[in-house]
Amino acid sequence: xxxxxxxxxxxxxxxxxxxxxxxxxxxxxxxxxxxxxxxxxxxxxxxxxxxxxxxxxxxxxxxxxxxxxxxxxxxxxxxxxxxxxxxxxxxxxxxxxxxxxxxxxxxxxxxxxxxxxxxxxxxx
Amino acid sequence: xxxxxxxxxxxxxxxxxxxxxxxxxxxxxxxxxxxxxxxxxxxxxxxxxxxxxxxxxxxxxxxxxxxxxxxxxxxxxxxxxxxxxxxxxxxxxxxxxxxxxxxxxxxxxxxxxxxxxxxxxxxxxxxxxxxxxxxxxxxxxxxxx
Ligand code: HEM
Numbered sequence: 001x002x003x004x005x006x007x008x009x010x011x012x013x014x015x016x017x018x019x020x021x022x023x024x025x026x027x028x029x030x031x032x033x034x035x036x037x038x039x040x041x042x043x044x045x046x047x048x049x050x051x052x053x054x055x056x057x058x059x060x061x062x063x064x065x066x067x068x069x070x071x072x073x074x075x076x077x078x079x080x081x082x083x084x085x086x087x088x089x090x091x092x093x094x095x096x097x098x099x100x101x102x103x104x105x106x107x108x109x110x111x112x113x114x115x116x117x118x119x120x121x122x123x124x
Numbered sequence: 125x126x127x128x129x130x131x132x133x134x135x136x137x138x139x140x141x142x143x144x145x146x147x148x149x150x151x152x153x154x155x156x157x158x159x160x161x162x163x164x165x166x167x168x169x170x171x172x173x174x175x176x177x178x179x180x181x182x183x184x185x186x187x188x189x190x191x192x193x194x195x196x197x198x199x200x201x202x203x204x205x206x207x208x209x210x211x212x213x214x215x216x217x218x219x220x221x222x223x224x225x226x227x228x229x230x231x232x233x234x235x236x237x238x239x240x241x242x243x244x245x246x247x248x249x250x251x252x253x254x255x256x257x258x259x260x261x262x263x264x265x266x267x268x269x
Binding site: 017030033047074106109 | 178204211214223264268
């Protein structure tokens with residue numbers, strides 16, 4: 001039951017990633033073809049572009065959503081792969097705790113960075 | 125999740141990588157797994173590299189400086205390709221797991237047919253779409269820049 005529920009979240013997270021990572025890849029790597037959200041400099045990762053995006057609340061929110069979705073989706077995927085090795089109960093438990101705590105720490109750190117970059121950009 | 129107790133993988137690495145008699149979709153499975161792990165590895169580093177923007181322009185420049193150069197361009201293109209494949213194949217898996225595009229149930233009459241025949245067109249369409257996105261990426265990465 002619990003695995004079925006987590007799997008549904010895994011699939012839903014995949015959909016969220018599809019939308020926001022699709023946009024992210026379009027901005028960063030199809031920059032010449034699409035030319036979106038890089039108002040200040042032809043180079044997508046130029047500081048001036050980073051600041052312009054960070055000023056928009058949309059990017060702060062969507063980066064945090066993408067961070068959470070990708071962490072859950074990726075770490076749950078890794079858990080599935082490792083569980084296929086036929087781990088014992090204690091190893092499974094340890095892995096669950098490690099991945100959950102690790103994922104939460106990265107989520108808090110990355111969310112803070114997205115928020116702090118937005119706050120910094122608004123002062124510039 | 126499948127329990128594999130009692131069904132050990134006697135073929136070792138080849139049992140994991142090889143398609144055996146299962147064909148195209150079995151290779152897509154292997155690639156999906158490889159790209160998933162590759163994307164996860166990149167993404168975990170990416171969180172730290174890009175968080176430098178919270179510390180201002182100098183920290184950002186230092187951070188971007190450590191991940192620039194031709195080797196990183198090629199590496200980023202590989203990440204882009206992994207994304208294109210994993211995304212389209214992921215949509216295919218999601219559709220199939222929810223019961224779309226696998227055809228209707230049929231009587232199990234010999235010679236048995238599997239739903240793989242019904243699924244194949246979706247796999248081909250998704251791989252063509254992923255290929256087109258990879259081509260667009262290659263154009264942007266290496267020719268237009
Ligand atoms: C682009 C949008 C994405 C979609 C639509 C997507 C979809 C999927 C689907 C449907 C599965 C298989 C689930 C199953 O068979 O039950 C999967 C597995 C996986 N995904 Fe993604 N995914 C996406 C992005 C990502 C990203 C960015 C990462 C890395 C952070 C990632 C890491 C993984 C891993 C590690 C697995 C497990 C592979 C396995 O079990 O063999 N995915 N994904």
